[in-house]
Amino acid sequence: MDWKSVIGWLVYVLFLLMCSCQKEESKVVGYLDVPYGFPNPTFPMDNEFNESRFLLGRKLFYDPILSSDSTISCASCHKPEFAFTDRKKVSEGIMDRIGTRNAPSLGNVVYLPYLLREGGVPTLEMQVGVPIQEHNEFDDNILLIADKLNRQKIYQEMSLQAYNRLPDPFVITRSIATFERALLSGNSPYDDFIRGDLKALSSSAQNGLKLFNSPELKCSQCHSGFNFSNYSFANNGLYENDPDEGRMRLTNKEEDRSLFKVPSLRNVEITYPYMHDGSINTLEEIVEHYKSGGKNNPHKNPLISGFTISEKEKTDLIDFLKSLTDDHFINNLNYRIQ
Ligand code: HEC
Ligand code: HEC
Known part of the structure; x- marks a missing residue:
């Protein structure tokens, strides 16, 4: 400096x-x-x-x-x-x-x-x-x-x-x-759906929502609530040894090594690449990552343990994630310089 x-x-x-x-x-x-x-x-x-x-x-x-x-x-x-x-x-x-x-x-x-x-x-x-x-x-x-x-x-x-x-x-x-x-941002097809418009989500996306909340996939245990985050810090098994210290940079505690804030999933279809270092490019790879249970990081959260999922269910889960895209938010002219 x-x-x-x-x-x-x-x-x-x-x-x-x-x-x-x-x-x-x-x-x-x-x-x-x-x-x-x-x-x-x-x-x-x-x-x-x-x-x-x-x-x-x-x-x-x-x-x-x-x-x-x-x-x-x-x-x-x-x-x-x-x-x-x-x-x-x-x-x-x-x-x-x-x-x-x-x-x-x-x-x-x-x-x-x-x-x-x-x-x-x-x-x-x-x-x-x-x-x-x-x-x-x-x-x-x-x-x-x-x-x-x-x-x-x-x-x-x-x-x-x-x-x-x-x-x-x-x-x-x-x-x-x-x-x-x-x-x-809160006017996506998913929001219309939970507000009562049952046609706002395809049956595939509806099934994806169920999977997202299921005890097998456990996504909603971290990505919870209206903003799809419980704001906790977790390691989701991206690397065995992550060069980024994550929350430990702040607390200096070993137990916080490579823990990152759980991000919201709203508009996730368009916010790629993903994760703190942009190392995952597609939603397909995201699902593969969680399916495999991730890498063996000593600080990995126990909820990240892998699961079985069919090809059809993968598509459903991704369709659900895409239903969080809020065109109203992205195109809102109030947010731009006119
Ligand atoms: C233990 C808590 C936890 C669980 C369970 C979990 N996640 Fe995550 N998720 C995280 C954390 C933490 C990050 C951010 C990691 C980082 O920044 O490197 C993340 C990142 C993501 C991202 C990237 C978002 C972005 O904008 O970068 C997606 C998509 C995602 N998770 C989807 C899922 C899905 C789908 C499931 C269920 C199969 C799931 N997550 C289960 C904690 C969790
Ligand atoms: C060169 C690119 C860059 C510029 C310019 C930039 N940001 Fe960021 N912003 C980032 C990155 C990267 C992060 C994540 C940093 C981290 O977590 O360590 C971030 C994080 C943030 C966050 C935290 C979001 C969260 O989820 O915790 C806010 C708020 C933010 N930026 C607002 C701003 C504002 C306001 C400006 C202008 C004054 C700005 N940024 C300029 C790249 C940028």
């Missing part, structure tokens, strides 16, 4: 200490398009939802001004048409710097109790600082970004309207987090 990023980081941490430790949260019922039956998203006390915050956050999300050489934006790695992923094995930052992990979808991030694959970041506001200072992503400094924004009248105006202050780290992190909290 050079002096520029060290100072930027220190200032960022200081500013977080000043204003982002408010844990109290309040329920908001606003003009967010909350899918029927989903819990109301919660917003921090110091960052309630409103439209001007959302619009500023959206503009910043798509603006390469956030990267040190102004070449990439958040949306370079989180593209709306791919449910806010990037179709790359691992992501690529400025100057083609290769990262180590696959970019996850941002659909329903408001419901995640912690962020990143090891769960080390508690709020979306704090997470914004990660790509900004990360060498393999924007490699920038939040104070310099604020300076750049202050040179543009449009950002000054939008910032004053949203937060009653000029662009600064508070505004940058708060507004982007607001945009992200509105990225809600």
Whole structure:
């Protein structure tokens, strides 16, 4: 790290200490398009939802001004048409710097109790600082970004309207987090089905749903609830020795070695390649992986023990996973710069 990023980081941490430790949260019922039956998203006390915050956050999300050489934006790695992923094995930052992990979808991030694959970041506001200072992503400094924004009248105006202050780290992190909290996906054929439209799923997908929930396959024991994750950390047997320490990177505990947050499966048909390192390319390979029970990692979760499944059932299971694709979410123009 050079002096520029060290100072930027220190200032960022200081500013977080000043204003982002408010844990109290309040329920908001606003003009967010909350899918029927989903819990109301919660917003921090110091960052309630409103439209001007959302619009500023959206503009910043798509603006390469956030990267040190102004070449990439958040949306370079989180593209709306791919449910806010990037179709790359691992992501690529400025100057083609290769990262180590696959970019996850941002659909329903408001419901995640912690962020990143090891769960080390508690709020979306704090997470914004990660790509900004990360060498393999924007490699920038939040104070310099604020300076750049202050040179543009449009950002000054939008910032004053949203937060009653000029662009600064508070505004940058708060507004982007607001945009992200509105990225809600819950209008897939599966959702129509559980809301009573029994024709929304083919009989194959319906059978796949049963398999997914079955005691033999056990998928729903980790991928549970409306967002298909219990947010626990597990090793699902991808490698015998995984070079990625996973949650241990955060906790330093051997028992957490190569454990990763259980991801949501919403829109999984289009968020390939899969897993923390993008090492699995297709849903067919996913099913083969779980069928085999995975590799013999000492930390592998006991639920990953393999099962027998016919060719027809494989197709059914995949048809069910594809029924989680939410066209309404992917094509939602509110989420794009118009
Ligand atoms: C160079 C590609 C890249 C860029 C640019 C990028 N991200 Fe990411 N993002 C990733 C990767 C890779 C991860 C997973 C990292 C990990 O788990 O260690 C991630 C994770 C996240 C997560 C956590 C999601 C979860 O399921 O825990 C959020 C939220 C997020 N990014 C938002 C943003 C925002 C906002 C921006 C812009 C300020 C941004 N990202 C810029 C690649 C990128
Ligand atoms: C013990 C908990 C557990 C069980 C049981 C489980 N999974 Fe997973 N699943 C995970 C974890 C953890 C990951 C992420 C691993 C990583 O990031 O490397 C994952 C990843 C996935 C992914 C990739 C998602 C993505 O976007 O990268 C798919 C698809 C998936 N699981 C489907 C299934 C199916 C189908 C079953 C049942 C046959 C199943 N899982 C059973 C924990 C589990």
